[in-house]
Amino acid sequence: MKRHRSVWSLLTILMIFTAYLVFPFQMAHAANDNQLIYDEAGLLSQEDKSELNAMAHEYGAKRETDIIIFTSDNPEGRDVQEMTEDFYDEQAPGYDKAHGNAVILTLDLYHRDIYLAGFYKAKQYLDDGRLDKIREKITPDLTDGDYKLAFEKYIKTTYKYMGYKPDVNPDNIFFNIWFQLGGAVVIGGIVVGIMAYRSGGRVTVSGRTYEDASTSGVLDHQDRYIRTTTTKRKIEKNTGSGSGGGGTTKGGHSHSGSRGSF
Amino acid sequence: MPVIEYKCPNCGSGMVFDSATGMLSCPSCGRKDNIEQIPDPLKQQDFSEDNTQEYHCTSCGAVILTDPETSATTCSFCGSAVVLSDRLTGKLAPAMVIPFAVSKEEAVKAFKKWCRNGLLTPSGFMSADRIKGITGMYVPFWLYELHNHVEVHGHATKVRMYTSGDYEYTETQHFDIYRKIRLNYVKVPIDASEKMNDGLMDKLEPFPYERLKEFKSPYLAGYNAEKYSYDDEALFPRAKDKIREFIEAYIASTVSGYTAVSYTDKQIDTESKQADYCLLPVWMVHYDFRKSNYAFAMNGQTGKVVGKPPISKAKVAAWFAGIFGVSFLSLKLISWMMGGGFL
Ligand SMILES: [Zn+2]
Ligand SMILES: [Zn+2]
Numbered sequence: 001m002k003r004h005r006s007v008w009s010l011l012t013i014l015m016i017f018t019a020y021l022v023f024p025f026q027m028a029h030a031a032n033d034n035q036l037i038y039d040e041a042g043l044l045s046q047e048d049k050s051e052l053n054a055m056a057h058e059y060g061a062k063r064e065t066d067i068i069i070f071t072s073d074n075p076e077g078r079d080v081q082e083m084t085e086d087f088y089d090e091q092a093p094g095y096d097k098a099h100g101n102a103v104i105l106t107l108d109l110y111h112r113d114i115y116l117a118g119f120y121k122a123k124q125y126l127d128d129g130r131l132d133k134i135r136e137k138i139t140p141d142l143t144d145g146d147y148k149l150a151f152e153k154y155i156k157t158t159y160k161y162m163g164y165k166p167d168v169n170p171d172n173i174f175f176n177i178w179f180q181l182g183g184a185v186v187i188g189g190i191v192v193g194i195m196a197y198r199s200g201g202r203v204t205v206s207g208r209t210y211e212d213a214s215t216s217g218v219l220d221h222q223d224r225y226i227r228t229t230t231t232k233r234k235i236e237k238n239t240g241s242g243s244g245g246g247g248t249t250k251g252g253h254s255h256s257g258s259r260g261s262f
Numbered sequence: 263m264p265v266i267e268y269k270c271p272n273c274g275s276g277m278v279f280d281s282a283t284g285m286l287s288c289p290s291c292g293r294k295d296n297i298e299q300i301p302d303p304l305k306q307q308d309f310s311e312d313n314t315q316e317y318h319c320t321s322c323g324a325v326i327l328t329d330p331e332t333s334a335t336t337c338s339f340c341g342s343a344v345v346l347s348d349r350l351t352g353k354l355a356p357a358m359v360i361p362f363a364v365s366k367e368e369a370v371k372a373f374k375k376w377c378r379n380g381l382l383t384p385s386g387f388m389s390a391d392r393i394k395g396i397t398g399m400y401v402p403f404w405l406y407e408l409h410n411h412v413e414v415h416g417h418a419t420k421v422r423m424y425t426s427g428d429y430e431y432t433e434t435q436h437f438d439i440y441r442k443i444r445l446n447y448v449k450v451p452i453d454a455s456e457k458m459n460d461g462l463m464d465k466l467e468p469f470p471y472e473r474l475k476e477f478k479s480p481y482l483a484g485y486n487a488e489k490y491s492y493d494d495e496a497l498f499p500r501a502k503d504k505i506r507e508f509i510e511a512y513i514a515s516t517v518s519g520y521t522a523v524s525y526t527d528k529q530i531d532t533e534s535k536q537a538d539y540c541l542l543p544v545w546m547v548h549y550d551f552r553k554s555n556y557a558f559a560m561n562g563q564t565g566k567v568v569g570k571p572p573i574s575k576a577k578v579a580a581w582f583a584g585i586f587g588v589s590f591l592s593l594k595l596i597s598w599m600m601g602g603g604f605l
Contacts, residue, residue, distance in 0.1 A: 163602070164601050165601030168601035172602065174600055175597050175600070175602035181590065183589065184587075184593060185586060187585060187586070188583075188585040188586035191581075191585050192382075192578055192581050192585065195581065196382055196573055196578065199381075199383070199570070200465070200569055200571065201465045201566065201569065202465060203465050203467070204467070204566075207507075207508030207511055207512055209468050210448060210450045210508070211445070211512075212447065212448045215444065215446045216443075216444055216446050216512075217443070217444060218442070218516050219442045219443060220440070220441070221516070222438070222440040223437050223440075224437060224439075225437055226437060227435075227436050228433060228434065229436070230434070231431070231432045231434075232430065232431045232432070233429065234430075235425065235429065
C-alpha cells in the first residue's frame with residue numbers, strides 16, 4: 001500500500017511537470033493561425049514569412065505578447081508613427097485580447113523610416129529606452145537589406161528584453177550567461193589556485209614582526225600643495241538619433257516608442 | 263679530541279636535551295640538569311688547532327661519519343649524542359640558540375594532523391604512514407639588526423569629481439611629498455645553511471625570539487646541528503632584499519589620503535648594526551609517497567609545517583567543480599535579484 005502511494009505521487013508530479021512543459025506550447029499552437037507578419041511592401045518570400053510568423057508566435061507566447069512586423073510602401077507618404085498607431089487601432093492585435101499586449105515594428109519604405117511601439121504589457125516591459133536598443137541593433141541589417149535577419153533579431157531581442165524586470169538595463173553584463181559562466185570559471189580557478197599555492201605553507205611574517213617600534217618612525221615630512229588642474233566633460237544626454245518616444249493612438253491606446261531611419 | 267659527550271654524573275649514560283623540561287636529562291636514571299647552571303664542557307675544553315679530519319666516538323671508539331657542515335649528531339654505532347666542538351668554537355661559535363619545544367613524538371603527531379588537513383592532498387598521503395625519517399635539526403641562521411635611513415620624494419594627487427550643469431568636472435590637486443624615515447628591524451633571520459631551501463625556511467617563521475638563550479652546547483645533545491655555510495657579510499644582500507618589501511609597505515603607510523602617489527626618488531640606506539649567529543630548531547620530515555621523496559620542515563617551537571605536498575588531480579577537479587557550481591548559482595541569483603530572468 002505504502003509503496004503504491006509513493007509511486008502514484010511520483011507519477012502525479014511527473015504529469016504536472018509534463019503538463020507544465022507542454023501547456024504553453026499548446027496555447028501557442030492554438031493561436032498559430034492569426035497573422036503577425038504584415039508584409040505589405042513584399043520584402044519577404046512566402047517561405048520566410050511563414051517561418052517568421054511561426055517564430056513570432058513561439059517567442060511571443062512565452063511573453064504573452066503579439067510580436068508584429070508591419071511593412072509598407074506607404075505611397076501616401078504618411079508619418080511612420082501615425083501608421084503604426086492606426087495599424088493598432090484598425091487591426092486590434094493583442095495576445096490576451098483585441099487591443100491587448102503587442103509590440104509592433106513598422107517599416108516605412110517611402111521615407112525609409114522605422115518605428116517600434118509597445119502596447120500594454122509590452123509598453124511596461126519595453127520602454128522607450130529598450131525599444132531604442134532594439135532599433136539600434138537591427139538598423140544596420142535593415143540598411144543592408146537583410147530584412148529576414150533583422151526581423152529575427154527583433155523577435156529574439158524583444159523576447160529577451162521582456163524577460164527582465166522593467167527599469168533595469170537589459171544589457172547588464174550580469175544577465176549575460178557567458179559572463180556568469182566565465183565568472184564562475186575564474187572564481188573556481190582562483191580559489192583552487194590559492195588552495196594549491198597555500199598547500200605548502202605560506203609566509204606569515206610582515207614588517208611588524210621585526211620592526212623595532214621604539215626607534216622607528218617618520219623623522220620629517222612635507223606635503224606641499226602645488227596646483228589644481230580641472231578638466232570638464234559634457235555629460236552625454238541619452239538622446240538616440242531621431243527618437244520620438246511613445247504616444248497615444250486615436251483610439252486612446254497609449255504606447256512606448258522608438259523612431260529612426262534606415 | 264674535539265668530541266664532546268654528556269655523561270651522566272650518576273650512572274655514566276649519555277644524557278640528551280629534553281624538549282619538555284628544557285633540561286639536560288639522563289634517559290637511564292632520570293637525572294635532570296639545568297643547562298643554564300651547569301658549566302659548558304665546550305668552554306672548558308682547551309683544544310689546540312689540530313685540524314682533525316676524523317672524529318671518534320668517546321663511548322665506543324667508532325669513527326663518526328659526518329658531513330663537513332655537521333656540528334652535532336649521534337654516533338651511528340652506539341647512538342650516543344656527540345658534539346663536534348671545533349665546529350662550534352672560534353668564528354663558528356653560535357651566540358644564541360632557541361631549543362626545541364616540540365618533541366619527536368609531538369612532531370610526528372603534528373605532521374600527521376597537518377597531512378590530514380590537506381584539502382588537495384591525495385587520500386593515500388593523508389594517512390601519513392610512510393614517514394621515512396624525522397630529524398631534529400638546529401639550523402644555522404644569522405639574526406640581523408638592520409638600521410634603515412629612508413628618504414623619499416614623490417608626487418601625489420587628490421582627485422575630486424563633481425557635476426555642475428551639463429558638465430562633469432574632474433578636479434586634481436597636485437602635491438609634492440617628502441618623507442624622512444628611520445626604520446629599524448631587529449632579529450631578521452636569514453638561514454645560513456647551504457642545504458636548506460631558502461623559501462622553505464622563510465615560511466617557517468616566525469620563531470619566538472623571546473625564547474632565545476645564550477648558546478650552550480648541551481642544548482644540542484641528541485639532535486643534529488649544522489654550522490653556517492655563509493657568513494653574515496655574504497648573506498647581507500639577502501637580508502636587505504628580505505626587508506625591502508617591509509620598507510615599501512611602511513613608506514606607503516606614511517603617505518595616505520591621496521588618490522595616487524608616484525615616487526620620483528627613493529633612497530634607502532641599510533646598515534647592518536649587528537648579526538648574531540643563532541641555531542634555530544627545525545624538524546625535518548622525509549616522506550615516501552608513490553616512489554617519490556617529499557621533504558617537509560616543521561618549526562621546532564611552533565609546530566608550523568611547510569613543504570610542498572603532492573596534489574591530487576581528482577581533488578582539484580572536485581573542488582573546482584564545487585566552487586564553480588556555487589559561484590555560477592550565486593551569479594545567477596545576483597542576476598535574478600537585479601531583475602534579469604533566472605534562465
Ligand atoms: Zn643517569
Ligand atoms: Zn659510539
